[in-house]
Amino acid sequence: MRWSTPTLSVIPRGIVPNRWDLLALPLVLSLLFLFGAAAHQMALPIAAPQAVGLSLNPSHLPGYALRTTLRMLVAMLASLVFTFTYATAAAKSRRAELILVPVLDVLQSVPVLGYVSFTVAFFLDLFPGNVLGAEFAAIFAIFTSQAWNMAFSFYQSLRTVPHDLHEVSLSFRFTAWQRFWRLEVPFAMPGLIWNMMMSMSGGWFFVVASEAIAVGTHTVRLPGVGSYVALAIEQRDLGAIGWAVLTMLIVILIYDQLLFRPLIAWTDKFRFEQTPGEVAPDSWFLMLLRRTRLMNTILGPVGQSLRRIAVWPGPGFARHPARPTPKSLRALGEALWYAAVGSVTLYLVWLAASTVSESLGWRDLGVAFGLGALTMLRVAVLVGLATLVWLPLGVLIGLKPRLAQTVQPVAQFLAAFPANLLFPVAVLLIVRFGLNTDVWLSPLMILGAQWYILFNVVAGASAFPTDLRDAAANLHIRGWQWWKKVALPGVLSYYVTGAITASGGAWNASIVAEAVSWGNTKLAAHGLGAYIAEATTNGDFPRIVLGIAVMSVYVILFNRLLWRPLYRLAERRFRFD
C-alpha cells in the first residue's frame, strides 16, 4: 500500500528573519530558563521519588509496553488540545499570529530531550516524593516531540480553507464555533492526522529516552520499556535488550495496524481534492469497524455527541463576522503590540542573563559553540552519507511499483522504531574493537532518522509521471544525464522533506547518541549532545541551559540557511503542476 505524503509541516514562511523572529528566540529561551530555574531553586535538594521496583523478567514486558503506550496517548491528547487552541489563536488573530508563529518555529527547533532536562525539576517539585511528577515530565517530553508540527499543520490548513466554503458557512450564518467544527477541523483533518501519526512515530524514540530520567545523583525510572532497557544496560543483560527490541517491534506493529492505518484511511474522506489514479488508502481494521453492526452501535452515541458539539452555536459567538479595523489603526496597534512584546522579552532576557552570568562566563559560551560545530559537522556528514545511499536506492525502488509497495511500509516501520534500543550493541562493538568514539558513535544519530529519507524518496519516485519517463526514454536520456536532468529534480521536493526530518531527528538523537553506556563502561564523543547529557547527569543547570540554547541556535541556522532555501527552490521549480 502506498501512502500519499502530504506536506510535512515544518516549513513556515520566509528565510530572512523578520523583526518578530528576532524576539521569538530570546523570548522562548529565557522563558524556558526562568521556568526551570525557578523550580530548581525552589526545592534543593530535590526530593527524589522512591525507586520503583523494576524487573528484567520478560514476563513484565507486556505491562511495561502498555504503560509506555499510555504515556504516548496521553501526550497525544495534550498535543491535540494545544493544537486546537494555539494554532487557532494564531490563525484567527493577526496580533497573536505575529508572535505565536515565530515562537512555534523556535519551539520546534529546541531539542526534545532538552525540554526534559529543563522541566524535570519543575514537575518533580509539583508532586514531591511521588512518581507522578516524573510521569508528567516524561509525558511533557513526548508532548514536545509531537505538538509543534501538528500545530503548524493545523495553522496552515486554517489559513488555506477554500474561500467558497468559507462564504457558504457565512451565508448559512454559522457561528465561529460551528464553522470551526463543521468546516475548519474537517478540512484540516488529513494534514493534521498525517502529522499526528508522523509525530507519534518519532515519539517512540523520546518515550524510551525519557522514562529513565537522571536528576542529579538520583535516577527516576518509570515502569516502561525505556526504563527496562536502561536497567538492562546497567546490568549488562544483552538478552533483556533483545526482549525489549522484540516487544517494541510488536507494539509498533499493533500501533501501525490498529491506529495509524485506520486513521489515515478514515481521513481519506476529508480529502478536499482527489487526484485520480492515486490509490485510496485502506485498512482492514477500519473496514472491520465499519462493517460490524456491534461497533456501529457502540460508536454511534460517540458520533452523536460529537455532532451535537458541532451543531451547538457555541459560547457567545456572533453570527456575523466583525467589521475589519481601519488600516491606520491596525498599524498603530501592531506597533504598540510589538513594543509590548519587545519590552517583556528584554526584561526576561535581562533576568535570565543576570542569573546565568553568575555561574557562566564567555569562555563557556565559546566551548558550547565549538562543541556545537562538531555536532553540526556530524549531522551534515551523516545526512550526506544517508543521502548518497538512500536517494539513488529510493529512486530505483520507487520506479518499480511492486517493490515500492513492499519497501514503503517497512521503511515507515523502521522510522518509527526507537533506534536507541540498539545503542548498547554499538557500545559493545566499539569497546570490543577499540574504535574511536568521536567517529563511531556518530552513526547512531542517523540510525533511526535515515528511513525518513528513504520513504520520502520512494514516495516521490512512485509519483513520477509516466509520460515524463516515456519522454526521457524517447529522447534517449540515459546514465548520469538521466539522474541529473530527470530523476533527481523529479524527487527533489520529496527528498528535501525527508532530509529535513532526518536532520531534525539526528540533532535530537545527538543528546543520547554522543554519550552512551553499557554497565560501567561509559563512552562519550566530543560534541554538544554529550555536553548537554553530561550537564543533565550532573544537575548543572546553567550548562544545560547554555547547551540547549546553543543547540537551538544551530538548528535554527541550519534550517534557515540550508533546508528552507532548498525547500522553497524545490517547491518553486521542481514541482509537477
Place this chain on the structure above:
Amino acid sequence: MMSATLPTATTSPKLLEVRDVRQGFARPSGGERVVIENVNMTLADHEIVGLLGRSGCGKSTLLRIVAGLIRPTGGEAVYLGQPITGPAEGIAMVFQTFALFPWLTVLGNVEAGLEALAVPERDMRKRALAAIDLIGLDGYESAYPRELSGGMRQRVGFARALVVNPAILLMDEPFSALDVLTAETLRTDLVELWSEGKLPIRAVLMVTHNIEEAVLMCDRILMLAGTPGRIAAEFKVDMPRPRNRLSPHFRALVDDIYASMTARVAQAASAAAAKATTQIALHMSRVSANILSGLMEALAAEPYRGKADLPQIAGELQLEVDELLPIAEALQLLAFAELAQGDIKLTDSGRQFVESDLETRKRLFADHLRRYVPLAAHIRRVLDERPGHRAPRVRFETELEDQLSEEDAQETLQTAISWGRFAELFSYDDQAEVFSLDNPT
C-alpha cells in the same frame, strides 16, 4: 531541411512496418488481458497516418510499441529494416500531456534530447534555437513550462521532438488537452509547415479520437476497433492541403467514418445483448442516469422526434464521437433506444420514460435494469437472498474480474452502482464498500 540526402523509398527498406503485433498485459489475478492483436500496418515516406478509435481500443499502445517504449508480446515493429527493441534514434514523440520537464526552461527542454545524442555544445544551441524559431516560440527561450499556456507548452513539445531531426514523428493525441481555438491554430500551423516541406521529418503517425482532426491532417486513416483491438478499416484522404472542413467531400468522408464506427457499435451492442441474458461480466462505460435522460429528452424533442442521425446529433450536442457512443450504447443496452446504420431511435419505453415524472422514471429504469442489465439484476438477487440484505463490493468485483480487466471491472461496477442508486434498486455505502437494501431515513 527536407531529408534529401536519404535514399528514396523504392530502393530502401520500408520506413516503418508493423507485423502481426499483439500486446497483452498480465492481470493481477493471473492470466492475460490482450489489448491489440493481429495488427499490421506500414508507414511510407511523406505521409501522415492517423490511428483512430475509441478510448481503450489500443491505439496508444500501438504508438508506444512503435516508439519502443513497450515491447510487444507478439509480432514486431520494424524501422528501416531493423526491429524496434527500445527507443530508436530517429523516432520522436509528442505527448498528450506535453511531458515537459518542469525544472528545465524552454531552451533546456529542447536541448535535452540533443545532449543525450552528445551533440557538440555550439551546434546544440544553434539547432535548438532553429527549432524554437521554426515552431514559433521565439522570445520564450528562458521561460519555464509552468509560465506558458497549454498551446505554447505543446509547441515546446513539438520543438523538442523536431530538434533531433527524426525520420518519424509520433503524436499521441497532441491537441486533445488544448482548448478548441488553440488546438485549431496549432493544427493549421503544423499542416502548413508540413505542406511547405519545412519539417525535418519523413512521416507522421498520430493517434486521435477526433474524426474531423484525422480527416483534416492525415493522408490515411486506420480505424482500430474491438477487444482486443484490430485494424477494422482504412480510409484514404485524397484532398489537397489546406483542407476545407465545409467542403462536401470533407463532410462526406467524416460521415462515412462516423457511419462505419457506429455500425460497429451497433453490431457490438446487439452481440452483447444476445450474450447479456446469461453474462454478468459485460463491460459498461461510465454513463450517468442524468446523461441518459438528457440524450433521450433531446431525441424525443424537435427536430428529431424520436429518431436522429448520430453525426448530426453529436454536432448539435457538441459531443465528440468518443463521448456520444458510450451513451448511445448504454441506451441500447437498457432497451430505451436502438442503433442502426448511424441512426439512433427511441423505443416505446424510451418515449414513455421521457414523458413520465421522476417517480415513474425511476420505476421504469429499475424495471429495465432488472430485465436488461444482468449485473444489476444479479446484485439485487444476491441482496434479496441474504438474510441481512447486505453484500460486500469485493464479492461482485471478483466475479467481474474473472472476465474483465481490473479497470473495466471497476468501471462496470461503478456504473451499476450509479444506475442502481438512481433507480433505488439497491443502495451502496462507499465507506464500508457494502451493498445493501436499506435506504437512509
